[in-house]
Amino acid sequence: MAFQQAPVRNVNITSAFWSQMQRCSREKTIPAIIKAQKSLKHWYCLTWKEGHEVQPHPFWDSDIYKIVEAACYFLMKEKDDGLMAIVEEAVDMVRAAQHPDGYINSYYTVLGINKRWTNLRDMHELYCLGHLTEACVAYETLTNSGRLLEPVLKALRHVDSVFGSEPGKKRGYPGHQEIEIGLLRLYELCGEPMLLKLAKYFISERGQRDDKGEMYFDHEARARGGDPYDHFGGEMKAWFEYPRDYSYNQSDRPLTEATEVKGHAVRAMYYYIAATDLVRLTGDNEVKAALDRMWADMTERKLYITGGIGAMRQWEGFGAKYVLGDTEESGTCYAETCACFALILWCQRMLQIDLNVKYADVMEIGLYNGFLGAVGLDGGSFYYQNPLRTFSGHPKERSTWFEVACCPPNVAKLLGSMGSLIYSFKDNLVAIHLYIESEITVPGTDVIVAQMTRMPWTGDVLISVKGSTALALRIPTWADEYSSSVQGEVKDGYLYIPQSKDAEVKLSFTLKPRKVYPNPAMEKDQICITRGPLVYCIEDVDNEVDIDHVGLLDDSVSDGEPINIAGVSGVVPVRATGRELVRGESRLYAWQPWRYGDKKSLLYVPYFLRANRGGKGGMTVWARRLDAS
Template sequence: MTIQSTNITPLSRVSIQDDFWMEYVNLVRDVVVPYQWEALNDRIPDAEPSSAVRNFKIAAGEEQGEFYGMVFQDSDVGKWLEAVGYLLSSRPDPALERIADELIDTLAKAQRSDGYLNTYFTLKEPEGRWTNLAECHELYCAGHLMEAAVAYYEGTGKRKLLDVMCKYADYIDTVFGPEPGKLKGYDGHQEVELALVKLYRATGNEKYLNLSRFFLDQRGAKPNFYEIQLAQRGGKVHYPNLDIARRLSYSQSHLPVREQQTAEGHAVRVVYMCAGMADIAKETGDRGMLEASRRLWRNIVDKRMYITGGIGSMEHGEAFTFDYDLPNDTAYAETCASIGLIFFAHRMLQLEPKSEYADVMERALYNTVLSGMSKDGRHFFYVNPLEVYPEAHGKNAIYNHVKPERQGWFGCACCPPNVARLLGSLGKYIYSAHGNTLYTHLYIGSRIEWGTAEGPVAVEQETRHPWSGDVRLRISADKPSVFELALRVPDWCDGYVVRINGEAWTKTESLDGDGYVKIARSWTEGDTVDLDLHMSARRMSGHPMIRQVAGKTAIQRGPFVYCLEEADNGPHLHEVALLKDGKLQTDFEPDLLGGLEVVTAEGVRMKRESGDDRLYEPDVSYRVEPAALRFIPYYAWANRGRGEMTVWVRSL
């Protein structure tokens, strides 16, 4: 049974022309990808070595040496190559393509004759293949290389890496499956599931789709495969000090995926799994998988997600904990987890174009993902807290995972190349099509080329978003074309106006229950649609069950969540409070960090009247001093040195 879903927009048909986002796309192209290439080749002073490229060269026989790094080190190379593939889709770059081709040659030489391709097990534990799926990331690394192969093939038309990974996938299919003699297992870190679907779409080989579905359906089956393998290894583990890695809920193996009710364990693994589940639902019409995807979506978004779109509240296991447990100062909120949430949201949009999926996609993109990279493109956050007190770092161990400044690189460097591959592929998240309807999910200046029954059409989007809610879409068509435009009304918008060719559009019933304004008509060359989304600074409150934000307020304007920084408001941010009825004023400051919309709010700073230095005393009185509180978008914090930061502020 086919689920009525939308089609993913090919990246080659969308070009981004946006003042805000082109800065980041160009940063990825000109700075981030070259910088990460240097990091992967261990040429960044004072950064932790990677050896990811060198491992492949050793496995290929091009260099001598031993494996170095994490067991999943290969995946960083896959994500880097995937980002390169996306960049080459939008613009030729012969020098970058030559570097990538040489790397692909090395990968091809590193592949074993049976198709196996993994440097850790090739170099360090050649007899250990597939013996510790719970911890050792073999299929995870394979998945990232598969995604790279598809992106590079679509970006360049070159099949070499695609053929390498098809050979690997064919070999994996001989090892795993329901047939007698095959392993009834699945990887500890989900990734291969969604990668196999991409490989299926690129090749049409249903073997890859069926293998993806097998991995998902096998997860959590009884008897548990991880426990069987642990016994077969005589209790030997890869991470002896990481007990959580062997808990079944950590890798979502405690129940079959169709029976899971809540998001448990490692946050990145959860949303990668959910993305794969949504893919299978779309490609096979599997209603049970769709319902399971919806159920996990509701739990994450309604009960376990930060206002910034961050997920995974606990450092131990980089994990979800329980409903409404969202601490600010010890938040983990890994950058990769928000990227995975965007993958999940985007796939749910393909299944059912509801604005709530795009709302979450936008929230994570503009806040946690952008926060994960500095404005110079060379420093990164792995963890994205909502409150920082730098003096505690290095002194109180519960904050050791939280960094008050972005880092140059990481020993576990999954986040930087993940940011690069997401921003490199940003164009495919803006639009989707279903039948005769073109959906606009994100308001990013761009042009999409689309085919209708009457012929080709181009839609060009002009916008001053995210600083303004003004959007214009202009139609280019050789002849009149009948189709429907569906324009998202975001959850941060408290009103909107639509004009077609300058005249007000008054069909209010055009706003459907899924949160899109739908305009169906015959479109001709030069037609315009103007959409004015009302964008004001808003006070946001948390659910009463979120203990950590009780009595506090956050500021949001458009897609941006805002924060206070010490650079603007001085130290001891815990002393300030926001007046509930105070005025909120917005001003664009072009010279601040490349241009930011700043929100100034009426507040107070509370000072203890007593001059006594006693730690505790009865009936202390405070004097209240007026204070103009200055908020900047959360994504821009920590670009002006060390200092305090907070998203949630006490409200009076």
């Protein structure tokens, strides 16, 4: 039996650290997103009719649906009549926007309904509908009213009437995966068999070729009078220019034949999330074997130390193995916020079918680093990309909004639902994946499991159980040593504590600064500093050195005294020693090697806190490794 996710309603997060992040998202991020959508008129695109003077962006529907989903998660924990009214306003717009046969999409409603379903490859009809379906799951979990379930099921029945392997149907699938996730989530909520059948079709049909070796997207392009080799042509050509390479959307071959992660990172992660859910629901071992290959390739060759993924700016996705640059300017460090968001959810799904520390480790790294720093501590500014290095004189400020605004709502979605990341459960067993002060009431029982901890700043955790259950407690691989007051068996990085009534377990993990070195294949002789789940960086605002030209001595590093940074209290910095490059003549090449000057004390702070305090903009995670002598 697979593990079940902890329902959002059943988890209370009491951590001072994470409560602050959630409160900021609830009070600032969600209102900021809604304000931006309404001020730019994006919010109202569902109400527009054919021939409207402003054409909606193909993605705008999804932005509305995602913020509705995020709002519902927060409303599950705290009543807010004003926010609930906005959610109901969006539901009213969806109901009014639906065509008689069930179709919903503002772009083609305005452009002309006769053009719908003619460009699955480049447009986002199924993608938007997937986000509507996920919003439906959250809304109906909150209200159980059926107000959104009714139009969404009607829309999905329309999709099922158009697509599938049955005679007379289109053999198409989405250019941007997402509907597959929504279908399987809604299937688990309401049990409608059509949803599972349609999701399985979309997942298994992707990448199939005909007798001539051609894809559905090739036939589709010709049918609308286009050229299959003009990728992102026609309506979307103003936004994108890509060669014909179907690995961009993972449709170059079926998933079961794939050997490495390729293409657009967000598309890939959404694909794998849905495929993992499919494995859990159907037991498809061939798909599971493919997912294991994808996981190994990504984590062993294409994953940033921050948990970011997708190095290549040109296609917002994966590049060759070990090509993991540091800067946005290089074109080899994109690390989109949405990609890290989706990676975290893929880890969550993999933990449901295979309780292994390797998935929880990556989930934690992504959560604290690649994801968390994407939103400013003001709650209303965001990063789309998350490079590991920025230069002095060129500060990389967060933006309040984007033309393609996929990232801000995803930040709110994850922070609103993150209780489901901490715990999972099955058969009198509760697994703890993240050490975040909180408690869970296990559904259908009187069991309450609580954690007291100051993670990520200290490594001590007190776990108490009211009722009777066994525990599976993650042992993070960043901890050299740990101790437990209760003995148990360790399997795949989890400490299994036998079932007992009203138990108490004291855990202590070594939490100290550590130096990390890159694989030689990355061809950079550098050092990064981590502490527990946190990746650290140096910023010019803290250091009287030229951040652009500093090297780190391969010597001891130590904790600094706790400080407050931009409203986050108790931050533990790291002290290290480096040298600043003594620059001579400004020439491209020199007859003598450049040299480093006297030793300098360096202050490192967590990467997620970067760019919140001004400064000249200089920041780096990796620093050149210098001999300690």
